Amino acid sequence: MCLDPGHGGADPGAVLKSRYEKDDVLRLACALKPLLEAQGLGVVLTRDSDAALPIAERCRIANEAGCAYFLSLHRDAADPSARGVGLWVHSGADWPTVQKAQDILTELLAVTPVRDRGVRKGTPQNCRDFGVNTGTVMASALLELGFLTNEEDNALFDRYLPQYAEAAARGLCRTVGIAYRAPAAGDAPRDPAWETVRAALDELAAALENARRRLGV
Ligand SMILES: [Zn+2]
Known part of the structure; x- marks a missing residue:
C-alpha cells in the first residue's frame, strides 16, 4: 500500500491564507498510516516530511516497492463556493480500479454529508490524467478530500480528520481484499505468530490481485 501526500517543499499545493494543502495531506497520511499498519498492511509513504518530490519519483517509490494499491492524497481548489469529495483515476482505468476508488469514496462520504463529486476518469483534455495515476503500475x-478553498470543507477536515482517516483505511482495506477490523479499546496485544501469518496472507491476496489484473479477469 502506498500513500502519497501531494505537493511538499516549495510546492504548497492549494493555499488559503496560512493554510497549505501540502500540510493537510501530510496530516492525513500520518493519521492513516498507523491505522493501516494496525490491520497488518505494509505502508509506504512517498514523503513523511515537508519535502519536494517530483511526480516520477513518487511513482518510482510505489512501483519499486511493489505496492498493491496507490493513493495520492490531495485537497481541491476552485472558487470559494466549490465543495465536496471526489477521486480521480487515470483515463485508461479498468472497472476494478474505478470500483476500488468508489469503495474509498463511499466510506469517506459516510463520515459526514458533503457533496459527492464522484469517481472520475482523467482525460488529456481535462488535464486530470494525473501523472501519479498514469505512472504507477498498480491500481x-x-x-x-474537500476543497481547501472552502472554509466549511476546511472545518469538516479539521473536525473529522480521525474519522476521515479511519474511513479511508476501511476503503483501502477493501482495495486489497481484507476486512477492516476496528481496534477495540483494551485490545489484547496480538500474537506475533499471527502477525506473521496475517502479513503472509496479505501478500498472497496482493499477488492474487496482481495476477488477476494481468490476466484481465
Ligand atoms: Zn493537490
Whole structure:
C-alpha cells in the first residue's frame, strides 16, 4: 500500500491564507498510516516530511516497492463556493480500479454529508490524467478530500480528520481484499505468530490481485 501526500517543499499545493494543502495531506497520511499498519498492511509513504518530490519519483517509490494499491492524497481548489469529495483515476482505468476508488469514496462520504463529486476518469483534455495515476503500475487513485478553498470543507477536515482517516483505511482495506477490523479499546496485544501469518496472507491476496489484473479477469 502506498500513500502519497501531494505537493511538499516549495510546492504548497492549494493555499488559503496560512493554510497549505501540502500540510493537510501530510496530516492525513500520518493519521492513516498507523491505522493501516494496525490491520497488518505494509505502508509506504512517498514523503513523511515537508519535502519536494517530483511526480516520477513518487511513482518510482510505489512501483519499486511493489505496492498493491496507490493513493495520492490531495485537497481541491476552485472558487470559494466549490465543495465536496471526489477521486480521480487515470483515463485508461479498468472497472476494478474505478470500483476500488468508489469503495474509498463511499466510506469517506459516510463520515459526514458533503457533496459527492464522484469517481472520475482523467482525460488529456481535462488535464486530470494525473501523472501519479498514469505512472504507477498498480491500481491507483488521486483523492481530493474537500476543497481547501472552502472554509466549511476546511472545518469538516479539521473536525473529522480521525474519522476521515479511519474511513479511508476501511476503503483501502477493501482495495486489497481484507476486512477492516476496528481496534477495540483494551485490545489484547496480538500474537506475533499471527502477525506473521496475517502479513503472509496479505501478500498472497496482493499477488492474487496482481495476477488477476494481468490476466484481465
Ligand atoms: Zn493537490
